[in-house]
Amino acid sequence: SQQGEEDPQALSIQEGENATMNCSYKTSINNLQWYRQNSGRGLVHLILIRSNEREKHSGRLRVTLDTSKKSSSLLITASRAADTASYFCATGPPYGYGQNFVFGPGTRLSVLP
Amino acid sequence: DTGVSQNPRHKITKRGQNVTFRCDPISEHNRLYWYRQTLGQGPEFLTYFQNEAQLEKSRLLSDRFSAERPKGSFSTLEIQRTEQGDSAMYLCASGNSGTQYEQYFGPGTRLTVT
Numbered sequence: 001s002q003q004g005e006e007d008p009q010a011l012s013i014q015e016g017e018n019a020t021m022n023c024s025y026k027t028s029i030n031n032l033q034w035y036r037q038n039s040g041r042g043l044v045h046l047i048l049i050r051s052n053e054r055e056k057h058s059g060r061l062r063v064t065l066d067t068s069k070k071s072s073s074l075l076i077t078a079s080r081a082a083d084t085a086s087y088f089c090a091t092g093p094p095y096g097y098g099q100n101f102v103f104g105p106g107t108r109l110s111v112l113p
Numbered sequence: 114d115t116g117v118s119q120n121p122r123h124k125i126t127k128r129g130q131n132v133t134f135r136c137d138p139i140s141e142h143n144r145l146y147w148y149r150q151t152l153g154q155g156p157e158f159l160t161y162f163q164n165e166a167q168l169e170k171s172r173l174l175s176d177r178f179s180a181e182r183p184k185g186s187f188s189t190l191e192i193q194r195t196e197q198g199d200s201a202m203y204l205c206a207s208g209n210s211g212t213q214y215e216q217y218f219g220p221g222t223r224l225t226v227t
Contacts, residue, residue, distance in 0.1 A: 031214050042117075042204070043156070043218040088155045092214050098169045099146065101216070103155030 006089055006107040014112050019076045021107040023089030024069075031092040032065055034074050037106070038085045046074075046087075079111045115139070117219035119205050125225045126195055133191045134222045138207030145188050146216060147180055148204040149173070156204055162188060163210070195226045 007022045023032065031050045035043040049056045049065045049072065056063045062075040076083055086106040093100055118137045126132050138145050143164050148156035159178070161169040164185040174180075177195075182188040192199055202223050206216040 033214065033216075035218075042220045043206075045215050045217065048215060090155075099144070099161040100158050100169060100171065101146075101214075102158065103148075105153070106155050 006087065006104040008107060009105070010108045010110070012110040012112065013079055015079060015081055017079055019079050019083070019109055019111070021074045021087050021109070023072045023074070023104055025072075025089075025091045025102075026070065028094050029067075029091045030094050030097075032063075032072050033090045033092070033101075034061075034063060034072075035088045035090060035103075036085045037088065043088070076109075079109075081111050081113050083109060084111045085109060117205055117207050117217055119203075119219040119222050121222060122220060123223045123225075125227065128197060128226055129194055131191065131193045132195060132224065133189050134203055134205075134224075136188045136190070136205030136207075136219060138187070138205070139209075139217055140186075142207035142209045142217070143185065144208040144210060144216075145182055146206040146208070147188070147190050148206065150202045150204055150221070159190075192224075195224075197226045200224055200226045 005024050013019050033048045034046045036046055037043045047058045047063050049063050060077045065072045086108050088103045088106045090101045090103045120135045145162040147159040150156045158171050159174050160180050162182040165182050177193045180190045202221040204221045206218045208216045
């Protein structure tokens with residue numbers, strides 16, 4: 001089954017540094033999304049990249065997708081303490097194969113002031 | 114935009130009891146999803162509605178679980194004969210087929226089965 005797996009499981013950086021998280025999956029996808037979850041709060045959609053796209057930007061976020069390697073990366077530039085959260089990738093099945101989105105176990109990011 | 118709301122936010126129940134959770138999606142959204150999340154893990158897909166039709170169910174959704182979305186607006190998730198393994202955060206998300214795949218999540222209902 002398709003499965004998102006984030007790497008690393010945990011990441012600790014200083015404020016102002018860049019943070020990079022990776023996601024690998026196993027089967028064909030239509031799109032890949034990144035979500036953020038703060039402690040005790042719901043998930044917030046960050047960015048979506050479609051299978052025919054290679055790179056996407058949104059503010060301080062940069063997402064890449066390599067479908068040949070079945071992997072994606074999320075880069076957060078100039079990190080802030082408020083970026084401290086868990087980050088999840090979620091893969092969407094190919095078109096016509098339903099809406100069963102698969103989330104990985106997440107990367108816990110700590111940004112130290 | 115009032116966002117996705119879920120009630121109750123917390124539920125403590127004894128094993129064997131039935132529980133029901135409610136989700137109110139963003140009003141113009143026609144898609145609604147239920148997920149379960151345990152500590153340290155990502156959400157696991159449970160089921161999906163488009164309008165009032167339940168189009169997809171995970172194999173994780175045992176016979177004790179049932180979900181409805183009777184008028185294509187709010188949804189309920191019922192767990193019968195709860196077990197300790199059902200303890201988790203139950204998340205609801207909504208989306209609009211016009212915006213493809215983005216999902217907007219509610220704050221979740223934390224279930225504790227004692």
